[in-house]
Amino acid sequence: MNAYDDMSGLRLPPHSIESEQSVLGGLLLDNGAWERLDGQLTEGDFYHADHRRIFSCIAAMLDRGQPADVVTVYEALRAAGEAEQVGGLAYLNAMAQNTPSAANIRRYAEIVRGCRVRRDVMALGQDIAALAAEPSRANDTAGLVEQVTGMVMALADTRHAGREPQTIGELLPGxxxxxxxxxxxxxxxxxxxxxxxxxxxxxxxxxxxxxxxxxxxxxxxxxxxxxxxxxxxxxxxxxxxxxxxxxxxxxxxxxxxxxxxxxxxxxxxxxxxxxxxxxxxxxxxxxxxxxxxxxxxxxxxxxxxxxxxxxxxxxxxxxxxxxxxxxxxxxxxxxxxxxxxxxxxxxxxxxxxxxxxxxxxxxxxxxxxxxxxxxxxxxxxxxxxxxxxxxxxxxxxxxxxxxxxxxxxxxxxxxxxxxxxxxxxxxxxxxxxxxxxxxxxxxxxxxxxxxxxxxxxxxxxxxxxxxxxx
Structure with a gap:
């Protein structure tokens, strides 16, 4: 049982604790998995705040070319005063030990990202419902539909990762x-x-x-x-x-x-x-x-x-x-x-x-x-x-x-x-x-x-x- 199982009786937004833990554990086990993620995830894709903090710390260290394992990440979080807030050394070690395989990190990331999309769609649905309920919209249904369409398209845009710039040498083989x-x-x-x-x-x-x-x-x-x-x-x-x-x-x-x-x-x-x-x-x-x-x-x-x-x-x-x-x-x-x-x-x-x-x-x-x-x-x-x-x-x-x-x-x-x-x-x-x-x-x-x-x-x-x- 993980630290979040006592929340299972609540109606929570879509999320997968196990997949989030496996992404983080995979990175702690194998820093090379960061390249395999290829920008697939961002900090905001994680549901739990402590996982967002851990991911942000790992990403910053790897982007600086520093090793990010259980000990180094713990020390970085401790220096920032956040180590105990996210479960301490024991939690980091448990994630690394319980991760089935760092080789599957892209699949874990797809699950995490998919849950984020579902949460965003739910939130958008609430915003659209509130917009439709405004009395001022009663005589402007065409404008309402146009605005809602734009909101849906804006959400779709956020899910498309941008292309990284390439050198001419990288482009030439293609x-x-x-x-x-x-x-x-x-x-x-x-x-x-x-x-x-x-x-x-x-x-x-x-x-x-x-x-x-x-x-x-x-x-x-x-x-x-x-x-x-x-x-x-x-x-x-x-x-x-x-x-x-x-x-x-x-x-x-x-x-x-x-x-x-x-x-x-x-x-x-x-x-x-x-x-x-x-x-x-x-x-x-x-x-x-x-x-x-x-x-x-x-x-x-x-x-x-x-x-x-x-x-x-x-x-x-x-x-x-x-x-x-x-x-x-x-x-x-x-x-x-x-x-x-x-x-x-x-x-x-x-x-x-x-x-x-x-x-x-x-x-x-x-x-x-x-x-x-x-x-x-x-x-x-x-x-x-x-x-x-x-x-x-x-x-x-x-x-x-x-x-x-x-x-x-x-x-x-x-x-x-x-x-x-x-x-x-x-x-x-x-x-x-x-x-x-x-x-x-x-x-x-x-x-x-x-x-x-x-x-x-x-x-x-x-x-x-x-x-x-x-």
Whole structure:
């Protein structure tokens, strides 16, 4: 029986005396176990105050390069006037003797830390209950949910240990391994394949942790492009999460059916589908039914905090997410003295979220009307609407452009261009694709066909609107 067994009849917060004792005993037995802990525990993770004092003393001694055994730790505690408060030499000696094995210290630490998380969740629950009970919250449930979401996310953040800085020498082996793997793969796409060959060749795929902006004027097909990429990821066995703040989930699902069934979207809307079309419709449903593609259209997902919470929920449901798509930036809300600051805060937060989840995030964005005032309507970086921070925070900026939108009778009708205007780790360039709006899809284009068509139509585009859009 240990010194705390007489408390067993009380309803105490989650804790494990034995695991706390085994962590401390393991450190006293084997100072090398400190390295195996690798920052997994902090003083505050221990439930009992005397264990916090002992851990703090051991940690300080080991960080100074001093040996920390039963005798030296006792002497250090005695010098601080704390030895008898924590049980004295007898208690330190008992912990060392009763520890099963210092080799298992990481498992003991996991139990201690897990109990700390449970205590924190319990405390947070009490705080949330008190917050919800405030009379002033009666007419502000949306604000309450937003605040509670932030509190939950803040708790989640405290449980992620930060990365220790590394020297260039420590980083190089990992860099070499990555390069060697790419060489063995024969130059294959190193990131997440978009499903579009020329785009993958230019970008090497979408890289984990990157924020990718897909921008365009209305009607250029940016939503179709982003959702096509998400569909391609899912069909390749990945997990994709689409947050649609403009279109409903049902509308996007209908577009997916149109794409994979090669059925005119107007036919789907009207219900006038031929027998052959119905056969293709059934095949499309079978192909899509079990894909790990999730679409959310809840307007409450207009904040980064809510998207973050939803993404983590989907990660638990689907396994790690391979891609997140958000449609679109200008419909999101955040904090800031003005709209530019607000959007800048959103893009910075999404960049951090991409790194946190270790997956690429595609963020759709509108372009300013300045594009329409120019003879050459191919967009440039300065056309990004409302905030220069969009360009600054993005790792990749792609802009969708369709000459046929402005010149429906021109030689480039049916073609689209994805203008990669920024790529932090690679070159910029233009990627031709085929756009079939009636089927809600992009297809790979033959470069020679596109070049020949482009050579026929170098005249400036004029303002004419017709056909299918985003």
């Amino acid at each position: 860099v070499l391994d990555a390069i060697d793997q790419r060489m063995n793969d024969g130059g294959a796409v190193s990131g997440l394949a978009t499903g579009f060959r020329l785009l993958d060749e230019l970008t090497c795929g979408l890289q984990a942790g990157d924020l990718i902006i897909v921008a365009g004027r209305p009607g250029m097909g940016k939503t179709t492009l982003a959702v096509n990429i998400a569909e391609n990821v899912a069909l390749a066995g990945g997990a994709a999460f689409v947050v649609s703040l403009e279109m409903s989930a049902a509308q996007l699902a209908e577009r997916s059916v149109a794409r994979f069934g090669a059925i005119d979207t107007q036919a789907l809307r009207s219900g006038r589908i031929s027998q052959d079309g119905f056969t293709r419709l059934s095949a499309a449903l079978d192909r899509l039914r079990n894909q790990r593609l999730v679409i959310a259209d809840d307007p409450a997902l207009a904040s980064v905090a809510r998207i973050r919470l939803a993404a983590r929920k989907q990660s638990q449901r689907l396994g790690a997410l391979d891609l997140i798509v958000i449609d679109y930036l200008q419909l999101m809300r955040g904090d800031g003295a003005n709209r530019n600051d607000e959007l800048g805060g959103i893009t910075r937060a999404l960049k951090l979220l991409a790194r946190e989840l270790a997956c690429p995030i595609i963020l759709l964005s509108q372009l300013s009307r300045a594009v329409e005032a120019r003879p050459d309507k191919r967009p440039i970086l300065s056309d990004l609407r409302e905030s220069g921070a969009i360009e600054q925070d993005a790792d990749v900026v792609m802009m969708a452009y369709r000459d046929g939108y402005y010149r429906p009778d021109g030689p480039l009708q049916g073609f689209a261009e994805i203008l990669v205007r920024k790529q932090r780790m690679g070159p910029t360039g233009d990627v031709p694709l085929i756009f079939q709006g009636w089927h809600s899809r992009f297809l790979d284009a033959d470069v020679r066909d596109f070049a020949a068509a482009k050579a026929k139509g170098e005249a400036p585009a004029r303002e004419t609107r017709r056909g299918f859009g985003d």
